[in-house]
């Protein structure tokens with residue numbers, strides 16, 4: 001079975017491509033590889049699903065990485081000025097960060113419950129490219 005260390009979940013937003021490439025390198029994920037799941041809004045459909053099946057679909061995708069590739073580390077990365085959150089009036093504010101912090105906390109708890117033997121790392125990525133740990 002082909003294995004990799006981690007699975008990264010982040011937004012489809014085109015503005016993140018370069019920052020994410022740098023993040024991969026910083027986390028030493030470009031060498032041993034990682035699964036990638038890109039969804040508009042990143043973890044929003046897990047933390048605040050429009051419908052229950054959205055949450056199930058999200059968890060099923062994580063399960064593929066878990067079962068098929070032996071992933072035991074999940075990186076959840078939300079980002080500044082994410083269109084899915086509609087917080088464009090409060091970009092770079094404590095309110096924006098608090099919203100993402102809360103969703104990341106909820107998502108982490110759900111994933112930890114489903115996959116107890118995994119490590120879950122949560123980040124908030126700025127459009128400038130910096131990624132800060134959020135917990």
Ligand SMILES: [Zn+2]
Nearest residue numbers: 011013082083
């Ligand atoms: Zn986004």
